Amino acid sequence: MAYEPGTAECRVLIRSKEQIETMLLELSKLDGTDVLLQQLRQVHNQLEALHDLRRAS
Template structure:
C-alpha cells in the first residue's frame, strides 16, 4: 500500500510518539528519572526517524519509477 498522510502506519507512529511525550512530562515530576527520560527521548527520536523514512518512501518510489524504462 502506498504511503498516504493519515495512513495506519503514520497514525501508529504519531500515537506512540505522543504517548512517550506524555511519559516524559509525567516523569519530570519524579526525582532521579533523568536517565529514563533520556532513554525515552532516544526512543522518540528513533520513532521520528522511522516516521521520516515512511514519509519519504513515496518520493523515492516516484523518483525510481521515473528513471525506469
C-alpha cells in the first residue's frame, strides 16, 4: 500500500523530496556534478528530517 500523507505540509515535503530524487538521478548521468549531487543530498536529508518531525507530531 502506498504511503498516504496526513497533512498538506507532509504532501509538500514528500513532493519536494521526490523532485530532488529525480534531479539526483538525472544529474548523476552528467560529469562534473559531484558537488551539486552532494548538496542536493544534504537538502534531501534536511527535508527528510522536517518530514520526520511532522510525522512525529
